[in-house]
Amino acid sequence: MKLLPSLVAGFAGAVALTALHETVRRLRPQDAPRMDLLGMRGLRKLLGKADVRKPDGDTLFDLTMAGDVLSNGLYYALVGSGWHALARGLALGSLAGVGGVLLPGPMGLGTAPTNRTPQTQAMTVAWYTVGGLVAGTVARAMRKRRALVKQLRHFSVSRR
Template sequence: MKKLNKTILSPLGSGLLGAVALTVLHESARRLIPAAPRADILGMRAIKKVMDTVDEEPPADDELHDWALGGDLLSNTLYYSLIGLSKPKDALVTGAALGLAAGVGAVGLPGPLGLGTTPTQRTPATAAMTIGWYLVGGLVTAGAYQALRKLRF
């Protein structure tokens, strides 16, 4: 059971911490920095698009925003938990790679997916912040992964 806990709980727990750090950073910055990325808007657009596809009415904007944040936390937790595929000694490099890949994807994919480019590409600073903040999430994940792997649970 101990090995199972470290195998599953360490990556999931560290992925959750990285996702929370990223979401707190996004949500705080969007209130303070005019050019901040708007991952929440991308999430809301994605939910609306899926609901329109299945002929369902999306919720009002406040509730839709909550859904988007929940979806961001869940998907980023699962994504960052891929750190569990690395050896603990390689966690920093793996976390950085996961963060950079997610950031580049968050800048490059919304347009082709029909979600618009403004939320993450409005200005060069917006794109840089997007990539940087996903990198921060990956680095938080890496630090948490190394720490959790050392715990005895």
């Protein structure tokens, strides 16, 4: 696995996921997944266990968004840069979406942000799947670009 292309692809997927979540939650507040709320709840819990002063609302939101992009970027980097990146992106994205629906309750973060309605559940799975597909598509495009550059270098060297 090539580290830099994997990270670039992973963070592309994470940015796409976060942009989708934030856009839809503003357009459809009645049933959009609220991963921001889960993130802020989780961060509050962590800071409470570490006996650290909890930040105010805006700072908490900003820290949560940065943490979401970082953690999702590293997760989506597992898509890699080799063959089958798109299939791995689909699988990892779908798995993350199902986890986003099933895990918040047992983790003590509440269930409403991702289980409020059937539409909320479906959107949660769909948005994470989109993030995985974006990561896979970017990884695939970068692999094809590297292969093309390698061929062009070989061609130019052999013509000398």
